[in-house]
Amino acid sequence: MPSAAPSTATPAHVPLTAEAEIALRESLRRCSAKTVDAAVAYGQTGAPQHIPAIIIGIIERFVEPELRPRLAADCDDLRVIEDLGLDSLTMMEIVMLVEEVTQTKIENDELRGLVTIGDIKIFVDCRARGVTPPAPAKVILGDELRNRMPITAPFLFLDEARVSPTLATASYRITGQEFFLAGHFKGNPVMPASIMLEALGQLGVLHLLAGLAVEPGKVVGVATIFFASTDGVRCHRVCKPGDVLTLTLKPKRVKEPLAVYTGSIRVGQEKAISAEEITLTFGIIDAPPAPEPTPTPAAEPALAQAPVAATAAPSVPSTAVPTPAA
Amino acid sequence: MPRIFITGLGFITSIGNSSAVVEQNLRELRHGFVSHPAFAADPIPVKVAAPVRDFKTDAEDPEDWTIPAPYSVKRDQLRSLSPNALYATCAMQQAIADAKLAPEDVSNDDTGLYAASAGSPGMLARQVNRMNQHGVMRCQPLGVVASIAGTVQFNLVAHFKIKGASTGFTSACAASAHAMGFAIDEIALGRQKRMFVVGAEDGNVETILPFAAMRALSLNPDPATASRPFDKRRDGFVGTGGATVLVLESEAEVLRRGVTPYAEVLGWGQASDGHNVAIPHPDGAGLISAMRKALAVTGVTPADVDYINAHGTSTPMGDAAECKAVRTVFGEHAARVAMSSTKALTGHGLSLAGAMEAGFCALALKRGFIPGSAHISELDPACEGIKIPRTTLAEQPRIVLNNSSGFGGANVCVVLKQVA
Numbered sequence: 001m002p003s004a005a006p007s008t009a010t011p012a013h014v015p016l017t018a019e020a021e022i023a024l025r026e027s028l029r030r031c032s033a034k035t036v037d038a039a040v041a042y043g044q045t046g047a048p049q050h051i052p053a054i055i056i057g058i059i060e061r062f063v064e065p066e067l068r069p070r071l072a073a074d075c076d077d078l079r080v081i082e083d084l085g086l087d088s089l090t091m092m093e094i095v096m097l098v099e100e101v102t103q104t105k106i107e108n109d110e111l112r113g114l115v116t117i118g119d120i121k122i123f124v125d126c127r128a129r130g131v132t133p134p135a136p137a138k139v140i141l142g143d144e145l146r147n148r149m150p151i152t153a154p155f156l157f158l159d160e161a162r163v164s165p166t167l168a169t170a171s172y173r174i175t176g177q178e179f180f181l182a183g184h185f186k187g188n189p190v191m192p193a194s195i196m197l198e199a200l201g202q203l204g205v206l207h208l209l210a211g212l213a214v215e216p217g218k219v220v221g222v223a224t225i226f227f228a229s230t231d232g233v234r235c236h237r238v239c240k241p242g243d244v245l246t247l248t249l250k251p252k253r254v255k256e257p258l259a260v261y262t263g264s265i266r267v268g269q270e271k272a273i274s275a276e277e278i279t280l281t282f283g284i285i286d287a288p289p290a291p292e293p294t295p296t297p298a299a300e301p302a303l304a305q306a307p308v309a310a311t312a313a314p315s316v317p318s319t320a321v322p323t324p325a326a
Numbered sequence: 327m328p329r330i331f332i333t334g335l336g337f338i339t340s341i342g343n344s345s346a347v348v349e350q351n352l353r354e355l356r357h358g359f360v361s362h363p364a365f366a367a368d369p370i371p372v373k374v375a376a377p378v379r380d381f382k383t384d385a386e387d388p389e390d391w392t393i394p395a396p397y398s399v400k401r402d403q404l405r406s407l408s409p410n411a412l413y414a415t416c417a418m419q420q421a422i423a424d425a426k427l428a429p430e431d432v433s434n435d436d437t438g439l440y441a442a443s444a445g446s447p448g449m450l451a452r453q454v455n456r457m458n459q460h461g462v463m464r465c466q467p468l469g470v471v472a473s474i475a476g477t478v479q480f481n482l483v484a485h486f487k488i489k490g491a492s493t494g495f496t497s498a499c500a501a502s503a504h505a506m507g508f509a510i511d512e513i514a515l516g517r518q519k520r521m522f523v524v525g526a527e528d529g530n531v532e533t534i535l536p537f538a539a540m541r542a543l544s545l546n547p548d549p550a551t552a553s554r555p556f557d558k559r560r561d562g563f564v565g566t567g568g569a570t571v572l573v574l575e576s577e578a579e580v581l582r583r584g585v586t587p588y589a590e591v592l593g594w595g596q597a598s599d600g601h602n603v604a605i606p607h608p609d610g611a612g613l614i615s616a617m618r619k620a621l622a623v624t625g626v627t628p629a630d631v632d633y634i635n636a637h638g639t640s641t642p643m644g645d646a647a648e649c650k651a652v653r654t655v656f657g658e659h660a661a662r663v664a665m666s667s668t669k670a671l672t673g674h675g676l677s678l679a680g681a682m683e684a685g686f687c688a689l690a691l692k693r694g695f696i697p698g699s700a701h702i703s704e705l706d707p708a709c710e711g712i713k714i715p716r717t718t719l720a721e722q723p724r725i726v727l728n729n730s731s732g733f734g735g736a737n738v739c740v741v742l743k744q745v746a
Contacts, residue, residue, distance in 0.1 A: 089402075089468060
């Protein structure tokens with residue numbers, strides 16, 4: 001067996017030996033012919049353009065047959081665990097096969113950041129090209145979410161969000177206690193479509209505040225963000241108390257003063273609402289001066305110095321590598 | 327103490343994968359032995375085994391296994407199964423259906439599961455080989471769960487959403503009898519209302535052939551005579567695998583659910599030889615003590631017993647010691663009480679044996695027959711003085727004992743009674 005290429009330097013490609021190709025075909029024998037072809041071609045040439053087909057093909061092999069059609073379309077936003085019904089142990093099986101076929105190494109802490117198919121593709125592609133993969137999307141929830149947002153209860157419709165420059169996802173569970181459900185409708189609480197668009201807009205606010213790169217000394221002004229327009233809205237499913245909304249928002253164009261997104265909401269595997277365009281206005285302002293450092297108790301220096309890691313790292317329960325009980 | 331009943335059975339065995347087929351084969355004394363293809367190579371002196379019917383689990387990858395209808399297992403369950411856990415999963419489905427248990431009867435705080443297996447040596451060997459050949463991080467993520475000694479209960483407890491007591495027993499050939507004994511106690515102590523008792527073995531090259539070097543296996547190449555407990559020319563046991571599941575329930579549950587039990591479980595006893603790690607005590611000292619304890623706690627006298635399902639593995643020493651023990655305990659009644667070894671038909675299921683044979687006893691009590699002891703052409707003089715029927719008797723037994731003995735000199739005796 002060839003050993004894994006070092007992950008930091010650009011790997012010098014060594015074409016597959018006949019023996020290694022046999023082993024590769026054996027490892028992939030439950031994958032489609034297309035996947036095997038891509039893996040063999042990648043093994044022979046090291047050309048990264050084969051990686052997407054390899055990743056999709058390997059994931060497809062582990063997905064229940066009825067969910068496989070979802071992998072056919074544009075599927076980079078699909079979350080491997082939530083959307084494809086795979087558990088974290090299956091995710092490890094996928095990673096092992098991807099590692100074996102692409103001769104890369106994915107460490108446990110890196111694995112936690114790989115949530116969508118797009119994440120995996122980009123990660124393996126970067127490894128194959130010898131460049132550092134982007135930092136995983138930041139998870140924002142609880143107090144951090146409430147503190148960042150200019151919107152608050154009873155009008156905040158995000159429970160937990162993941163934000164990267166290219167994608168924002170969030171979840172919101174309809175509790176049934178939302179004030180407007182008392183009247184919408186009489187005796188029949190249904191989440192208003194306008195509120196679902198509002199939730200997507202709120203996720204856009206979070207993306208602007210947390211996911212946008214601006215020049216040093218500047219920030220997106222919290223008080224400058226407003227809803228501008230929406231277009232191409234389609235409703236597909238009625239959402240009721242107990243439903244967990246899964247919001248997905250992709251930036252199409254972001255240039256001050258406009259940020260244009262395309263967004264959708266699903267409940268489980270079912271599409272609930274989609275909007276071709278959701279546009280927010282925003283302004284960039286000078287960053288406020290850094291607050292005076294507050295004295296921290298001696299016992300917690302590490303936490304005080306690394307707030308992002310402390311809040312982000314342990315808060316990905318659904319993708320965390322499981323720790324066997326015994 | 328609440329009365330306890332057997333209300334459901336599930337069999338995946340060398341003599342059948344349903345109660346109906348098992349009963350027919352016990353009545354007609356049809357065995358499950360073949361010249362095992364995996365033993366064909368010249369250097370292997372052992373030729374006969376009793377493979378599980380209709381399943382094929384030799385492939386390294388469980389997705390290549392053959393699982394007969396009506397059973398099917400999804401990939402996310404299959405990946406953590408050893409062959410014996412697969413057999414146990416199927417036997418469990420049978421037992422649940424047989425006992426007419428609804429999902430809420432299976433998954434609640436008052437229902438537990440005790441299992442017995444030695445794990446899966448084959449799966450463990452593949453896991454270790456893979457680790458050595460391909461590296462630590464190239465092993466199956468669930469390889470540990472699929473191979474170590476608790477694999478059967480890990481899988482069954484999770485898949486069937488068991489919420490009560492659960493653990494595993496590893497006393498080798500007495501293990502599933504121990505599982506049954508302690509399951510009886512769980513109900514007797516009022517801790518559980520219902521217990522599943524599971525015995526399961528892979529029954530493949532890796533579980534059977536290591537006994538060859540111990541000189542415990544029969545070298546007789548004839549499937550029709552290799553396993554012949556109590557026969558003068560017996561020369562060792564023949565290996566088998568599979569799974570048996572018994573459903574034990576308290577009287578209150580039986581009445582609440584309105585089901586007809588197979589048999590009543592009166593109690594059990596156990597004792598150890600304190601003699602040798604692998605050789606039975608020549609007088610059956612531990613087995614004598616186990617049988618006496620079982621009789622004492624159940625208030626049964628030797629005169630009450632109609633049938634003994636012997637441990638009887640067809641090894642020269644074990645069968646002789648057991649006969650001696652039975653003569654000692656039963657005295658003048660030894661010549662009247664019927665004793666047989668159903669291992670003459672099934673082979674020796676190791677950790678499976680106790681549960682499988684308790685299942686046979688339950689069938690015999692419900693359906694009114696006494697299994698014969700097959701393949702005896704000349705009775706060993708060491709086994710004389712006991713009534714060993716050569717054919718199955720169409721007689722209704724009332725009280726039966728089931729004996730099991732394991733490595734380390736562990737002995738278990740379970741007492742069952744006809745439901746009148």
